[in-house]
Amino acid sequence: MEKPLTQHINPKSAPLTFKEYEKAGGYEGVRKALKEMTPAEVTQLMKESNLLGRGGAGFLTGLKWSFVPMDEASKPKYLLCNADEMEPGTFKDRYLLEGNPHQLIAGLIIASYAIQAETAYIFMRWAYKKAEKMINKALAEAYEAGILGKNILGSGFNLDIHLHMSAGRYICGEETALINSLEGRRATPRTKPPFSVVSGLFGQPSVVNNVETLSWASHIVEKGADWFKSLSATGTGGTKLYGVSGRVKKPGLWELPLGTTVREILEEHAGGMAEGYGFRGLLPGGASTDFLVEEHLDIPMDFSTIAKAGSRMGTGTMIILDDKTCPVAFIRNLENFFALESCGWCTPCREGLPWIEKILGAIEEGRGRMEHLEILQRQTKYLAPGHTFCAHAPGAAEPLQSGLKYFYDDFVKHIEQKKCPWR
Amino acid sequence: MLSEVEKKEIQEEMKMYPVASAACLSALKIVQEHRGWVSDEGVKAVAGMLNMSNEEVESVATFYSRIYRKPVGRNVILVCDGISCMIMGHENIYEHIKEKLGISYGETTSDDRFTVLPISCLGDCDHAPSLMVNNDHYNELTVEKLEAILSQYK
Ligand SMILES: Cc1cc2nc3c(=O)[nH]c(=O)nc-3n(C[C@H](O)[C@H](O)[C@H](O)COP(=O)(O)O)c2cc1C
Ligand code: SF4
Numbered sequence: 176m177e178k179p180l181t182q183h184i185n186p187k188s189a190p191l192t193f194k195e196y197e198k199a200g201g202y203e204g205v206r207k208a209l210k211e212m213t214p215a216e217v218t219q220l221m222k223e224s225n226l227l228g229r230g231g232a233g234f235l236t237g238l239k240w241s242f243v244p245m246d247e248a249s250k251p252k253y254l255l256c257n258a259d260e261m262e263p264g265t266f267k268d269r270y271l272l273e274g275n276p277h278q279l280i281a282g283l284i285i286a287s288y289a290i291q292a293e294t295a296y297i298f299m300r301w302a303y304k305k306a307e308k309m310i311n312k313a314l315a316e317a318y319e320a321g322i323l324g325k326n327i328l329g330s331g332f333n334l335d336i337h338l339h340m341s342a343g344r345y346i347c348g349e350e351t352a353l354i355n356s357l358e359g360r361r362a363t364p365r366t367k368p369p370f371s372v373v374s375g376l377f378g379q380p381s382v383v384n385n386v387e388t389l390s391w392a393s394h395i396v397e398k399g400a401d402w403f404k405s406l407s408a409t410g411t412g413g414t415k416l417y418g419v420s421g422r423v424k425k426p427g428l429w430e431l432p433l434g435t436t437v438r439e440i441l442e443e444h445a446g447g448m449a450e451g452y453g454f455r456g457l458l459p460g461g462a463s464t465d466f467l468v469e470e471h472l473d474i475p476m477d478f479s480t481i482a483k484a485g486s487r488m489g490t491g492t493m494i495i496l497d498d499k500t501c502p503v504a505f506i507r508n509l510e511n512f513f514a515l516e517s518c519g520w521c522t523p524c525r526e527g528l529p530w531i532e533k534i535l536g537a538i539e540e541g542r543g544r545m546e547h548l549e550i551l552q553r554q555t556k557y558l559a560p561g562h563t564f565c566a567h568a569p570g571a572a573e574p575l576q577s578g579l580k581y582f583y584d585d586f587v588k589h590i591e592q593k594k595c596p597w598r
Numbered sequence: 599m600l601s602e603v604e605k606k607e608i609q610e611e612m613k614m615y616p617v618a619s620a621a622c623l624s625a626l627k628i629v630q631e632h633r634g635w636v637s638d639e640g641v642k643a644v645a646g647m648l649n650m651s652n653e654e655v656e657s658v659a660t661f662y663s664r665i666y667r668k669p670v671g672r673n674v675i676l677v678c679d680g681i682s683c684m685i686m687g688h689e690n691i692y693e694h695i696k697e698k699l700g701i702s703y704g705e706t707t708s709d710d711r712f713t714v715l716p717i718s719c720l721g722d723c724d725h726a727p728s729l730m731v732n733n734d735h736y737n738e739l740t741v742e743k744l745e746a747i748l749s750q751y752k
Contacts, residue, residue: 251616263680263719301664302720304733337614342623343663345718359615359622359648361661377616420682420723427724462681462719492723500685508684512718 177406179394180387180414181430184274190309193316196277202322204393208285209330214245217289217396224400225412229267230257230348230385231460231489232566233478242372243290243380253381254287254295255357256389259341259348261300262461263512264494267416268386270428272299272306276313279386280336281393284322287334290382295336298353301343310338345516349565350383351375352518363518364565387416409434409477417476419445421495422452428492434475437467440493453498456581460489462509463570465577466496485577501597502582503589506574507535513571523557524568530554531575538586541594548586551579599643604632608647618648622658626665635666663717671706671713673751676730680719686726694741698748711752 183191183199191199208217222237243252256279260268271279283295297310314336317323325333344362346352351365354376375381391413395403404412411433417440418428424446431440437459441447448454456468459476465486467474474480481488496505514528531554534547558572579586588596600608611624625648629640636644636659645655659665677692695714699707706713722728725737736747 260721261718264682264723265719266721266723269721300721302717302730302735304735339614339624340627341662342627342665344661356623357615357620358617359620359658361657377620418724420726421685426726494681494685494723497685505681505684508679508681512680516718 176432178414178430179406180271180278180390180416181274183278184270186270186274190273190275190313191277193277193313193320193322196275197320200397201277201393202281204395204397205281205284205322206328208288208393208396209328209332212396214289214291217285220400221289221392221395224395224403226388226391226395226403227411227413227478228385229387229415229491231262231463231487233488236384236388239372239382239384240286240289242370243382244373245291249380250291251294251379252290252292253376253379254283254290254292255353255376255381255383256283256295256297256386257348257350257353257383258297258299258303258306258386259345259353260303260386261345261348261516262463262490262492263509264420264458265418265461265490265492266420267418267428267490267492269303269306270416271386271390272303273309275390276306276309277317278390278393279310280313280317280323282389282391283336284327284334285392285396286382286384286389288332290380292382293333293335295334296357296376297336297338298347298357299338299340300347301341307338307340314338344518345512346518346565346567349567352565353383354381361518363520364567366564407433407477409475409480411477411479415476415491417444418492419495420492421457422449422497422499423447423495424449434477434480436473436475437493438472440476441472441495448495448497451499454495455498455500455502456496458489458494458496458574459486460491460493462494462512463487463566463573464489465573466581468581487573499597501539501595502578502585503535503539503595504597506578507532507539509574510535510571513567517567518565520565521563521568523554524563524571527554527557527568528571531571538589539595541589541592543586543590545587545590547590548579548583551575555579599639600629600647601632604628605647608644612648619650619654622648622650622655623662623665626655626659626662630666634672635669669706671710673712673732675712675714675748676717676720677703677714678718678720678722678726678728678730679716680723680726682719682723683727688727690741691727691729691739691744694744695748698745712748 226236227233352362356362415433555572555576558568
């Protein structure tokens with residue numbers, strides 16, 4: 176089984192240097208794109224490959240690039256790499272940033288060339304200190320080798336990549352909030368339209384892509400769309416970094432064909448539940464996805480199939496709820512996070528989330544009443560898509576609405592017994 | 599108020615962006631790096647240097663969780679309270695810190711050695727529970743490990 180994204184990653188040793196990655200053929204895609212292809216051809220290839228964005232929403236990457244205006248007057252343009260990764264339970268981009276920075280740089284060059292951006296920013300979460308070091312070192316090597324800077328490989332194409340270290344706040348990962356943050360403002364999302372591809376950073380056309388998405392670009396240019404499609408188990412295309420955390424035997428991260436079943440990831444790769452712990456449910460792709468339960472284990476982890484089961488692929492890193500963890504406490508932890516991280520712009524999110532958190536606290540501490548459950552249900556409706564400015568609030572509603580569905584009896588038990596049955 | 603070193607570092611950051619105000623966060627972080635936190639004077643100095651109003655800089659400084667607008671101890675302990683760490687027992691870790699140092703979230707020891715704050719998921723989920731002290735990550739924590747870690751910070 177091919178593992179293009181992680182083949183050169185060994186967490187125990189330093190990532191490949193520019194020379195080593197070049198020797199392994201890592202920059203062949205860049206060479207091919209800049210020397211043999213037009214920007215439009217690169218974008219077209221990306222479309223054909225069906226590379227869906229790995230940042231959570233699963234948007235077709237080539238299509239996003241194709242929305243960027245290509246006339247001279249629309250310059251300067253920007254490519255923005257989203258390395259904010261603050262979704263609870265998610266640790267996949269960190270692995271790529273620390274483990275193979277040159278793979279990402281190669282992807283950034285290709286994406287920038289496709290949209291004709293001469294400046295790219297990597298927007299990275301402040302806590303990723305090791306990744307910061309690795310990326311800075313790799314950027315310095317790339318400049319020295321002439322693969323960044325002016326007239327790259329004699330193609331006439333120029334590109335500067337800057338690393339921007341953030342200062343905290345989950346909302347910075349939202350595309351338009353990220354742009355505001357890069358401009359030195361509060362990270363509140365912007366109204367859409369205009370979309371960032373037309374008017375983004377400093378009012379100029381800008382593409383925002385996730386680390387895992389961009390890490391693919393050079394591989395696809397080098398080996399083609401058909402090769403990429405053949406890697407997945409479902410025809411969607413590519414492999415995926417899947418992760419598991421919680422009470423399993425071997426928590427970790429694995430590159431597997433996109434569409435590997437939930438059961439295979441959980442039982443074969445994560446080794447099943449840890450001794451003495453039973454399975455109750457899981458969030459398939461971070462805190463802002465709906466719970467899946469036993470009946471969903473044989474579903475392939477693919478964007479469309481997980482959506483059919485009522486959840487989202489999200490980041491593809493699962494969090495397991497075991498039978499010794501209280502589901503109400505689990506959901507309360509998530510809602511506490513969402514309440515704290517709300518940017519405060521719209522009412523259902525700013526006011527609703529702390530209210531939800533308070534109610535969950537009351538239930539968990541034995542002060543719950545049955546009407547609280549109705550209030551929670553109603554709140555999930557207020558947080559639904561279309562009622563707020565960005566997807567933060569709908570994301571916060573997902574574990575709550577599905578938690579109320581699958582663990583309703585546990586909520587009721589708290590209220591009836593006037594205490595948490597797990598304590 | 600800013601030292602020559604701070605000014606130089608901020609000027610270096612300004613080169614990364616086409617407009618000066620985009621370096622606002624980086625400038626605040628530089629001030630904090632040198633002084634531990636960002637005072638009112640720090641906000642004003644950054645505003646002056648980047649040609650922004652004090653209020654604009656203040657609005658940015660108070661939005662981001664990693665900019666401290668109050669003094670903190672010499673070392674800042676950030677206890678991950680993300681969901682994976684909760685499942686894996688971060689509660690015990692926090693309880694131990696509270697007991698050992700006598701401080702809760704948001705507080706600083708009387709000798710200014712430690713401040714303890716909660717932090718959202720650190721991305722170390724497969725090695726939970728986790729925390730950071732200053733810029734260092736620590737994983738798969740136990741109470742014994744914690745003792746050894748804390749003793750390294752004076
Ligand atoms: C609250 C919120 C937080 C987000 N955080 C991230 C993040 O940390 N990393 C990321 O790649 N995308 C994040 N996204 C999704 C981005 O808005 C955007 O869709 C994504 O970066 C696009 O990249 P892709 O097309 O390559 O997936 C977040 C979205 C929301 C609403
Ligand atoms: S939904 Fe929440 S995070 Fe998003 S813009 Fe509204 S208040 Fe801000």
